[in-house]
Amino acid sequence: MKKSILFFVSSLLCMSSFAQKIQDNEASQIYVKPKLVVGIVVDQMRYDYLTRFYNKYGEGGFKRMMNEGFNCKNNHFNYIPTYTAPGHASVYTGTSPMNHGIIGNNWYDKESKTSVYCAGDSTVASVGTADKAGKMSPHRMMTTSFADENRLFTQMQGKTIGVSVKDRGAILPAGHTANAAYWFHGKDEGVFISSTYYQEKLPKWVEKFNDSKTAKSYLKDWNTLYNIKTYTESGDDLNAFEGGFKGKETATFPYDLKKLSKENGGFDIIKSTPYGNSIVADFAMAAVKGEDLGQDDITDVLTVSFSSTDYVGHNFGVSSKEVEDTYIRLDKDLERFFDMLDKTVGKGEYTVFLTADHGAVEVPAYLHEHNVPAGYFEKKGFKSNLNDFTTKTFGSSDLIENISNNQIFLDREKIKVLGLNLEDVQQAIANELITLDNIYYAYTASTIAKGAFTNGIESLFKNGYNLKRSGDVLFEYNPAVISYSKTGSTHGSGLNYDTHVPLLFFGKGIKHGSTLQKTEIIDIAPTISGLLGISFPNGATGQPLEFVLE
Template sequence: MLKYIYYTLFLCAFSFNSSAQKQSESHQNTSKTQPKLVVGIVVDQMRYDYLTRFYSKYGEGGFKRMMNEGFNCKNNHFNYVPTYTAPGHASIYTGTTPKYHGIIGNNWYEKETKSRVYCADDASVKSIGTADKAGKMSPSRMLTTTFADENKLFTQQKGKTIGISVKDRGAILPAGHTADAAYWFHGKEEGVWISSSFYMNELPKWVEKFNKSKTAKSYLKEWDTFYKIDSYVESGADLNAFEGGFKGKETATFPYDLKSLQDKNGHYNILKTTPYGNNLTTDFAIAAIEGEALGTDAFTDVLTVSYSCTDYIGHNFGVNSKEVEDAYIRLDKDLERFFKVLDKEVGAGEYVVFLTADHGAIDVPAYLESHKIPSGYLNNDERKQKFNDFLVKTYGSTEIVENISNDQIFLNKAKIKALGLKLEDVENAIVAEQMTYPHVSKAYTRTTMISTDFTEGIEDLVQKGFNQKRSGDVMLVNDPAYISYGKTGSTHGSGLNYDTHVPLLFFGKGIKHGETLEKTRIIDIAPTISALLGISFPNAAIGKPLEYVLE
């Protein structure tokens, strides 16, 4: 009997050891096929045609390296509106749309509190690295997981996740809920990278060292074109009527003396509207790779990098400006040095990178008008006055509407009930009224959004951007190329091609070389990376893996 017990124990031990060995071998085999590091790059406000328009100005090691060694999805689009920064970053990394992840704008009207909220603000956390409230941020308003979250769960928290961007939302939303850290740039008089207590109680030593290095200060210098300005034939004249510029400088023309302009332009904040802010982002991302030893063990790490300054430059100077062209020429150089660091620190062929954008941008409508293209600016004051007159005439009060923002009208349900009205009737009446206004192209009710399943057209895009709990009661769509913005600079937000068509490049471990004109969607990125890693898709992902991209 005793001999039998010993024999049984021996078999159990042997079985356990064999199982453990097989699991260990399985993990080792998996780790050999998986990239050591996933780098997600989002270029804020990058239209697809910036790849082709400035192609001759790019070197071989940045954008062209991704195209020549990796896979180029040439017909990649956002499949919802609004095309803003926060929804864009959330959708790229969650594989779903605002309908599910809940980030319906950069800011939105919150019906429960009847107040305007910011996509990443969080009063329950503390700023880390500054006394300013700029650090009181977290991903708590995002309702779903990112592929970075799923990688953390898959690796039992052993794979690191770090998010980096000049903008807080560009760092926080991609990194997800389980990130080890997210860092964003706090300008003003400080010029430092900060975080929040959602992630940590104090900045790591490598971040403190970077902030003390005065790297940010070194970029307060002259901004002139990288190449001779006469060679910038891919963009318009330097002096024109379609650009904003900086306070303290009479014209929006090169060169710009940032040191002398900083006092009138937010001190270190001026860097955000120059390519030097992107240089600073690259510097910090490289410091993070080294400081966090990313991609150096058997567990896949995730680094999310968002280049925000192209957005600020586009908003200020416009799509056709020499400033935008120079920003992309310099960003190409940044990508090249970034990839060289990845080759050295992680190993060439041991990491994977994707590059896309959070939205595109429209040409300055005043510029389009000068070329006889239908375009223009919305007269919001006139529209508001007409709408108020309608509300008073029809319902006796403007109080029936609580808020108008992000092309949505939020109704006062209590007031409607007190007046003995049916909500659906009020919605329909407002749609009929709005459709009589100049440059309102379409209008949809909340009832329509939750009762009709659209599969194509602008209706489909609006529906995929509609969150039943957070969105308004009437959704408005303006005429193509008509915007609510100043007369200089570009903006975004629509469901038209200039806002939805953005680059999508993959390269690195597990990626084929090739290109496609087949339509891909921004929500396909996260499932593709998840499939590459062999992990669960983000929990609300509706995108599909791009099989032809993967080896």
């Protein structure tokens, strides 16, 4: 009898121990704790830059992410307009401009009747420069980022640092609670700066970096990394579709940056070359060491935006040898960055994602030359023609306050005084717009606000429309039609060339694989939040990509 009781008790203890082990294993799978999460946004990166330049990449940058991590090959933005500030905000907040409120880089403020900048903040002061370039903060972003949620989850013990050439590329991703955001100030200084939103003075490691004159070392010749004849993935170096730099007759290699800097903004010229990405990589690595990121068991976040790709794309165009060389060199910068993380944080101890804030259209003049429908929208006279229309239709020539970001803002007080119906005025203008050459879509704010759109171009307008900040009439150009110079590329539409961007994950907690299943940019923040086991950003509307996570 005693043996039976002992056996029974022993069995219970074993079962209890086994159950506890199962419970512990399940708990350990609820979330993982990388020491560091690195979010990388490549400004103006089309998805096909991964595939077009694939054979020119080394094994340690883009290819490492694809071979060791997970590649979402059909990743898109889910709203219009596809600009830099909305892109960065959407990546990190997990929602669209409808909710986070960053509807453009600049936009018309209906209350102040002036244009405002997405990160501009007159209540703070510059740190690291006497120039007003530091008067910036994330105060116009209405929701949290996953970096904010990580800070809240860790009781502010997990650090967040944002780094970019552009202020908005550093500030918006890092969120409201960041320890610091740093961006590059060119002109005659060539330094990384910040604002009093974060701190009263630069840390010693930042001062040391700025004193190292790293920026000056990049005022050198920019030539192709490899023999230019091997750059078969891009067009002729000399063509009619590129902008170039002041002081040089042709947009052709090589470029003497030290010489050209005198007519091109001093140190600002670095931004428009691959070396702008290199100095961001240099600074990001200095930030990892200077801030001791990833050195304990509390997850830190580093946001890095490589913005020089955008400057080069705007200047030279999608098919230029300058763009190809920029991506080949960025691949090298990524490789040395990852190598440093392996040594400093530990291989397998950090998690990285890489995406873009928008894509870019081929130069319409180039497309037109190859019989692809494309063109340019002429803005000159656009507003005056609409004023003529409102005069004939409603007896007033000043109903339109502002036209920006492909949105028309009406003077609602004037409409009320004249006894007009707002929706009637909106619809009449939308109807007129659709009769104009090169305008493909036109919708009223009332239609977009009231409609339950879940797909098509209307859903993109819906997700990009903010009730408080957006205009009264929204419109889109024809495919491959832009309002821009005849040289270089731009972006902003809801078409595939602007919405289809890379999405790569690799590192701790990430599966190896790929998918052609459609994913959206707003899915990134919930995925990282799910990985970390933290709250989703408070306005998030995206869904975690469960198939990416181990």
